[in-house]
Amino acid sequence: MTQESLAIEVSGLQKTFGATRALDGLDLSVRTGEVHGFLGPNGAGKSTTLRVLLGLLRADGGSTRVLGLDPWDRAVEVHRRLAYVPGDVELWPNLSGGEAIDLLSRLRGGIDRRRRDELVERFDLDPRKKGRAYSKGNRQKVAIVAALASDAELLLLDEPTSGLDPLMEVVFQDVVREAKEAGRTVLLSSHILAQVEKLADRVSIIRRGRTVQSGTLAEMRHLTRTTVEAETERPVTGLDALEGVHHLHTDGTRVRFAVDGGRIDAAVRVLGGFGIRALVSHPPTLEELMLRHYGDELAANGHRNGSSGADDADDADGPGSTATADAADAADAADAADAADAKGGEAR
Amino acid sequence: MTTTAAPSAGASAAAPVPAPAPRAPFTGTGALLRFALRRDRLRLPVWLAALVVTTVSTANSTAALYDSPEARASAARTMATPAALAMTGPQHFLDHYTYGAMLSHKMIGFMGVLVGLMSVLIVTRHTRGEEETGRAELVRSTVVGRHAQLAAALSLALLANLALALLLAVSLAGLGIESIGLSGALVYGAAHAATGVVLAGVAAVTAQTSSSTRGASGLALAVIGAAYILRAAGDSGSSDALSWASPIGWAQRSYPFADDRWWPLLLCLAVAAACAATGFLLSSRRDVGAGLRPARLGRATASRALTSPFGLALRLQRGLLAGFCAGLFVMGAMYGSIIGDIEDMLGSVEQIQQALAEIGGATLAESFASMVMVVISVVSMVFVVMAVLRARAEETGGRAEALLTTGISRASWLGGHLAVALLGAVLTQLLAGLGFGLAAAAATGDHAMTGDLIAAALVHVPALWTAAGIALVLLGLLPRATALAWVVPLYAFAVGYLGEILRFPEWAGDLSPLGHVPQLPAAPMEWTPVLVLTLVAAALCVTGIAGFRHRDLETE
Numbered sequence: 001m002t003q004e005s006l007a008i009e010v011s012g013l014q015k016t017f018g019a020t021r022a023l024d025g026l027d028l029s030v031r032t033g034e035v036h037g038f039l040g041p042n043g044a045g046k047s048t049t050l051r052v053l054l055g056l057l058r059a060d061g062g063s064t065r066v067l068g069l070d071p072w073d074r075a076v077e078v079h080r081r082l083a084y085v086p087g088d089v090e091l092w093p094n095l096s097g098g099e100a101i102d103l104l105s106r107l108r109g110g111i112d113r114r115r116r117d118e119l120v121e122r123f124d125l126d127p128r129k130k131g132r133a134y135s136k137g138n139r140q141k142v143a144i145v146a147a148l149a150s151d152a153e154l155l156l157l158d159e160p161t162s163g164l165d166p167l168m169e170v171v172f173q174d175v176v177r178e179a180k181e182a183g184r185t186v187l188l189s190s191h192i193l194a195q196v197e198k199l200a201d202r203v204s205i206i207r208r209g210r211t212v213q214s215g216t217l218a219e220m221r222h223l224t225r226t227t228v229e230a231e232t233e234r235p236v237t238g239l240d241a242l243e244g245v246h247h248l249h250t251d252g253t254r255v256r257f258a259v260d261g262g263r264i265d266a267a268v269r270v271l272g273g274f275g276i277r278a279l280v281s282h283p284p285t286l287e288e289l290m291l292r293h294y295g296d297e298l299a300a301n302g303h304r305n306g307s308s309g310a311d312d313a314d315d316a317d318g319p320g321s322t323a324t325a326d327a328a329d330a331a332d333a334a335d336a337a338d339a340a341d342a343k344g345g346e347a348r
Numbered sequence: 349m350t351t352t353a354a355p356s357a358g359a360s361a362a363a364p365v366p367a368p369a370p371r372a373p374f375t376g377t378g379a380l381l382r383f384a385l386r387r388d389r390l391r392l393p394v395w396l397a398a399l400v401v402t403t404v405s406t407a408n409s410t411a412a413l414y415d416s417p418e419a420r421a422s423a424a425r426t427m428a429t430p431a432a433l434a435m436t437g438p439q440h441f442l443d444h445y446t447y448g449a450m451l452s453h454k455m456i457g458f459m460g461v462l463v464g465l466m467s468v469l470i471v472t473r474h475t476r477g478e479e480e481t482g483r484a485e486l487v488r489s490t491v492v493g494r495h496a497q498l499a500a501a502l503s504l505a506l507l508a509n510l511a512l513a514l515l516l517a518v519s520l521a522g523l524g525i526e527s528i529g530l531s532g533a534l535v536y537g538a539a540h541a542a543t544g545v546v547l548a549g550v551a552a553v554t555a556q557t558s559s560s561t562r563g564a565s566g567l568a569l570a571v572i573g574a575a576y577i578l579r580a581a582g583d584s585g586s587s588d589a590l591s592w593a594s595p596i597g598w599a600q601r602s603y604p605f606a607d608d609r610w611w612p613l614l615l616c617l618a619v620a621a622a623c624a625a626t627g628f629l630l631s632s633r634r635d636v637g638a639g640l641r642p643a644r645l646g647r648a649t650a651s652r653a654l655t656s657p658f659g660l661a662l663r664l665q666r667g668l669l670a671g672f673c674a675g676l677f678v679m680g681a682m683y684g685s686i687i688g689d690i691e692d693m694l695g696s697v698e699q700i701q702q703a704l705a706e707i708g709g710a711t712l713a714e715s716f717a718s719m720v721m722v723v724i725s726v727v728s729m730v731f732v733v734m735a736v737l738r739a740r741a742e743e744t745g746g747r748a749e750a751l752l753t754t755g756i757s758r759a760s761w762l763g764g765h766l767a768v769a770l771l772g773a774v775l776t777q778l779l780a781g782l783g784f785g786l787a788a789a790a791a792t793g794d795h796a797m798t799g800d801l802i803a804a805a806l807v808h809v810p811a812l813w814t815a816a817g818i819a820l821v822l823l824g825l826l827p828r829a830t831a832l833a834w835v836v837p838l839y840a841f842a843v844g845y846l847g848e849i850l851r852f853p854e855w856a857g858d859l860s861p862l863g864h865v866p867q868l869p870a871a872p873m874e875w876t877p878v879l880v881l882t883l884v885a886a887a888l889c890v891t892g893i894a895g896f897r898h899r900d901l902e903t904e
Contacts, residue, residue: 011680054753056901076757084753090746093560093665096646099654106655107754128645132559156753 005032007067007154007185008053014061015048015209022048024209025062030187035180037291038189039198045209046189047087052086053187067154071218080109083147087159087189089139091131097142098127104146104312116149122171136163148175155179155186161195173198193287220289225258227282228267233275242266253277255293354904373632375752376492380500384474385507392508395466399540403455404523406846410450410527420445427453430584430686431716433843435723437600438583438591440607446527448536448605453518456539456604457583458846461576461597463512463540464547467505468568471551474501477561479637488636495628498552502624505548512544513537527605535613536604544618546595547572556630559639566671573675573727577682584686595619657756657764664742665768666733669775672731676724676780683720684787684801687713713792717801718870720784722844725808725862728776729837732812735769736819740830744904758897766820766889773812781805804868811861812882815840817888824895827902836861 008030015023023045030036040046049056055075064071071078091100101120105111120127123141134142140163147155160171176186176199188195196203197217204214213220218294225246230236236255239245244263249256257265264281271279371471383718414420424445426432433439441453475498484497516537521530529608547568554567556814575594582591583600591597598612634640653659662669739762740746784805785798819833826832840860843852864877 051749051901056749056752058898060898065397075752076755079753080751080755084750086746088746088748089750092747094646095654095663096648099646099650102650103655103660104750106750107657107756108757126645127648130643130646133643174572287515 006020006030006065007032008036008050008187009065009221010062012062013049013052013059013064015045015052015057017062022209023052023059023062025135026206026209027211028204028214031202032185034184034188034201035176035188035199037189037203038190038206039191039193039195039196039203040206041165041191041290043085044206046206047158048209049206050084050156050187050189053156054079054082080153081152082156083108083150083152084156085140085143085158085160086148087162089136089138089143091134091142093130093132095131095136096128097125097131097138100131100142101127101149102147104143105150108150108152110151112150112151116145119145119149119175122175137165137168137220140164141168144172144175148179153184155184156189157186158189159191160188161190161192169293193285193290197285221261221284225260225284227256227257227258227284228264228271229280230254230271230276231278232271236271237272239270242270244295361442366677373493373495374499376490376496377499377503380487380492380496381503384500384504388504390469392470392511395442396508396515398511399459399466399512400464400519402842403451403459403516404519406455407447407451407520407523407525407528410454411447414450416449420447420450423450428586429712430717431712431719434580434584434683434686435719437579438585438588438597439585440603444606446605447525448527448529448532449603451528452536452539452600452604452606454846456536457576457596458542459540459581460543460599461572463544464572464575464596465569467509467544467548468565468572469552470505470508471501471548472555472564472568472574473560474504475552475563476555476558477878480561482637483650484636494632498555498627498631501555502548502552502627505551506545507546509541509544513541516540516655529605532605532608535602535608535610538610538613539602539604542620543595543599545620546616549620552624552627552739553630557635557640559643562668566668569696570671572673573586573679575655577679580820581682582684604690614687657751657760659764660751661768663763665738665765665772668731669768669772672728672772672776673779676727676776677783679727679803680720680724680780680783680801682718682788683724684784684789685791687716687788687791713788714870715803717784717788718867721804721808721868722862724780724784724805725777725812725865726837726841726844728773728780729812729815729840729862730806731776732769732773732816733819733833733837735765735772736816737821737830737833740823740827741766743827744902746903748838749901749903752901759893762820762823762893766816766893769816769819770813773809773816774806777805777809777812798863800869803873807868807873807878808862808865810878810885811865813885814861814881814888817885817892820892821888821893821895824892824897824899827899 007029007105010026011030013026013028014021019047026045026049028038028049038046038049048057052059052064053071055071055073055078058072065330066078069078091097093114095103098120101116102111105116123145125138125141125145129138131139140160144160147157154222155176161169164172173195174303176188179186180199186199188196188199200217202214203215203220232253232255235253236250239257240248240257244260244266246255246258246260255271257267268279360486414423422440426435426441427442427445437453437457440752441449445453456806463619475484478487478497488494513534514537517530517533520533520536550571551564554571555564558564560565578594579597579600580589582588582594582597591601595616598615601612602609619747630640654663741750742765748761781802781804782798785801788797788801789795815833815836818836819830822830822833840862843857843860844862846852847857861881864881866872866877867872
């Protein structure tokens, strides 16, 4: 990993606002050319991290390198090579969207006119409307077009699609993929899990100003369980004796259970013995990964865990774990998730 | 889960009682008024206290300064010049120049501007300001009638003005100064409130016509300025009818402590009611968040000129700058035309010679011009401070963030706004001097005056730059306190304008940047203070920019 070039390298980042500790030893490394998902709930410190990466806020501790440079001392140099889409785009009420796009692009050092017009077209944006007349989604489009029309090598996107409709969301995903193919690095902060899941090569999950986990989705999924639903010719027996199988539900010839990442093979072999008619397996979603880390907050809010599967967090240090899990945190989350289950009255 | 806090006053509209009359346009006004009072619980007392303290201290110093009938008679003679009347109020006060008449004469016009400012800001803040931020939408989606927000804002302005009237009456009557009794003090207080209420009504209209808070306040402030200039022109003697076209003129013509007549104040109330009714009518003809005119489309692409920090700052401020330039040109021209009257009266009035001797050396027209330059420069200074504070608004509004993550440095971004402020100072002074000079030259036939008066206006520019520097230092080093920059023009006005009338000590004037400017054309040119002010301004600007470069960007 140290041999690879890193577009963003953050370690032990700290930032406090008065008595509030926004970032508390955050680590983040984004490899050049990857799409990196940056996940966390509201208030976890995502936007603060991005503002530090942009040199808008000065870090109180830790080290930060963006494109190999210190973003506070050499903000302008860094900015020439990156483009940023804030989560809450504010435009000038009396400037048109087209003017705002041109302004931002030219101040960054030039604009590809053809590309800009193409993006305006694809995002179905009327560039003649004044800033005050745009809806939130349209303001967001202005910032996205301005960022992507540039040839910046690094894109920092802070919940960029908030307010975009599903059609535009698809356009956005296409555009980010194109950016990746063109060799650009993307840091995509979000709490929209499906979006990160579709785009990101690797993700970092942060919580209360600290990184709790980072790695590829495959690595993370290994830590959780796959849900399997099957219909067999004869009722299945013997699964409950198998190690690593949880939440077994049998209803005649239908069976549903969760199985640890390393035990899928054994479980499917058992099923095979009863004649599989239909088989569906769901890999754990990022939602489940997230819930593992925020289970305690949900428990505090009295959330019913239902069938989300996030209740299975009691083995954070599963075999073959390559991701950098914050074990203590995960254990906390597991306990709390259990508590949430008990509250919800779900039978185990 | 269960709610932990009892619903606040503002939330009572959300109580599970069916709305009494869904069509009632004023439903919820009471709740909104209580909410507005809660929001302004610090702002309003500060305004009221500042206005009352200014009045009481002026009353005290008047009584101390002119403690004999002879002194008051002499003061009346000094005041009987068009220049002094333009700065104060109608000549009728001079007939019996008691302490009370002196107070009314000197204060009502000036205080009318401040009370008007307070009222305008109250109304725009609680109407257009709420719409602009989108909070109005949230409020209007609850059980709140179409007119409730405007009604609550106007009620708040009315309450503030009534409170001011009572506070002024009680505190002045309590001073026990001869000729300042309770009945006069009540009229005096009511004259202030009447001015405030008219301007609240004006703001109720401008809040509908402009689609931005800035525009709504700006338009209403222009009305205040026009009202003041009209009465200044009328009172200086050219035509009483001009004063009767101004709400500030009406307030002065209630003649508190002299005639104590109430009926001119009824004019104020009638106009205020008419304005408010217009405001309600207009507000029901437009959409929430929109102005009266449909939004126009802009350019699809940006021009070359826009895409630089200076170009953007200029674009953002060009409306404001154009407004100030036009306003100052007209203001200069108004005063310039009065100068003719002064010259005419110079030979005919015997007391003038005395007054001339008191001011010292220069001709009366020249000392008048010097005095007017102070007022003009204070108005320019308001622009300069607004221009610098715009940068702060861009920062907290989140718009600077987008720009500062492109290839421009913080210094050049802030420099763009600063350049608009600094060059704007030159432009506004140039145009004010030009208006003044052209009108004066036309009125007197002395064409050399044009150049002299332009120079007199421009010599104030370094003081305006200093004000910009002070605002910039606050922005860079004490960003949360940036609004304190307003102290500079307010103080400059207080000592430069009132100081002339109330004879403040010299050190008080020295605290204002304008206090160091050579008073052309009455006084000779001195380069040292001008150069020193320029250097001070440069140092302040450098410090401010350095501070801004080394702090966190703040976004609300």
